[in-house]
Amino acid sequence: MDAINLVSARELARRNGLSFPNESPEYRQARDELLAEEIELRRHIERVAEQRRALPPGGQVRKDYRFQGPDGEVTLRDLFADKSTLVIYSYMYGPQRERPCPMCTSMLSAFDGEVPDICQQVAFAVVARSPIERLLAFKKERGWHHLPLYSDTTDEFSRDYHAIGPDGGDGAAYNVFTIKDGVIRHFWNPEMGFATADPGQDPRGAPDFMPLWTVLDTTPDGRPPSWYPSLTYGSGP
Template sequence: MTTHATGTREQWLTARLALLETEKALTRRGDELARQRQALPWVRVDKHYRFDTESGSATLPDLFDGRAQLLVYHFMFGPDYKAGCPSCSSIADSFNGFFIHLANHDVTLTAVSRASIDKLQAYKRRMGWSFPWASSRYSDFNFDFNVSFTETQQRAGDVEYNYQRGHHAMDAEPAPAPVKQFADTCGTDAKTYARDRPGLSAFVLEDGVVYHTYSTYARGLDALWGMYPWLDRAPLGRNETGVWWKRHDEYAQR
């Protein structure tokens, strides 16, 4: 027998209408937050970055692919990984469905990682993805946008991630269990795994000049994690006691 509160349809409707007011207030707050994001000052990007893509070498303006706006998902796939991060992979599973819609709204979505383009393309095939994915292996792009770090920075506690500098949870000794677990699934050790981090950065191209407009990291990416809005509406919510998700081709068939 359930231990959760039960009631009549009328009681449920009364409670649901009260909750609806709270949901509407959150929606309005979200709208205002989006306006504040868009009001941030733009920062001109003059540095030249080189990327490898499936079409060949590309610059940052090239990644816009003829559009005015560019959204970059900083996908955790370091040069020494053998597979992409499981968390980033679960986020990226939703990209196939909407990157074409963004492309037809003057926005290019691409993932960027430090792994070689050959590794990225092989992993795309494994995952069945078709969205653009570029390698920044031979540029400072990941380091300049604070999603990759050197071994020296990591050892010295000089990592600046999510707008905080110092030692971060991912760099703890011993490595947190989820970090060790994910590192193992990526075919690398925890320290190497933690030298790349997830994030999203936004850019605009205006009059031939690229501007950086926004970046977010860590839990700032929650809204992109497609399964969680669904779980937040499921009867038992997220119902988590630890890491439960895997790459989509690693689940047992049910």
């Protein structure tokens, strides 16, 4: 992005010209100031994305990771299918859990509808440590249609790519891999957790992949400080 040729965010906010019924001058002034900050945020997000895309080659994947899918065993290489990039989300649903992580489930429920679009550009897979039969049963229960689920039967992939915590419990992870000239490399992981969290905030990545939080961030009360999604709400889904 050529910052030299960009119009200032404040000028773009001024040009925007929107208003809504019965708003006060004080509201409009504050909203225009916020709009300028939102424009700057958009630009910063794009700068970070450019920097991410410019990363040098990551570590080569030397192990022959294998997973159990609905139709039998597959390798990491198989998960690429005909794509050069593979995204793997590590789902917190290990064999020690009676039920899967509600936070992971909330996010994956949103991803489920996006999978057909995502897979036009990159390969996508969800890996968990529970047996594949257990994962498919929950997929049916949840009403997911598109999420490709795989079981890490040996825990080796999950351990190497930070989906198992120091205590041996589940950890959520998001990893991107590339393949070029037959060589698979790790490209990116958010690398944000408790060590990188700011005071008073739960650990979160940037970007934050949770559509739930994105919506709540636009509301007057924002993210509730002590509320988290649940697998069920009364008799609802």
